[in-house]
Amino acid sequence: MAELCRFYGIIIYMYGFDHNPPHFHFIYGDFECIMYLDGYIVEGKAPSKVIKKVEKWLESIMKNFFKPGTLLKGVKLYQKLILYD
Numbered sequence: 001m002a003e004l005c006r007f008y009g010i011i012i013y014m015y016g017f018d019h020n021p022p023h024f025h026f027i028y029g030d031f032e033c034i035m036y037l038d039g040y041i042v043e044g045k046a047p048s049k050v051i052k053k054v055e056k057w058l059e060s061i062m063k064n065f066f067k068p069g070t071l072l073k074g075v076k077l078y079q080k081l082i083l084y085d
Contacts, residue, residue, distance in 0.1 A: 011027045
């Protein structure tokens with residue numbers, strides 16, 4: 001498990017060599033969710049304010065770090081991504 005980011009008590013992480021489609025997991029207190037990179041929550045539930053913060057983080061990551069057509073499976077993350085407000 002690679003921790004990608006931690007903010008406002010939310011922990012976002014990915015597993016290496018996990019199943020497709022590309023997705024990430026996030027935890028907030030007792031809540032745990034799996035979200036596709038298009039923002040669709042596949043499994044779990046969390047308060048709407050938490051989901052909105054995760055969606056904002058995802059939008060920033062997709063806009064700033066990933067280019068269209070990039071193959072995400074197998075990408076190695078060498079440092080944690082940091083959210084700046």
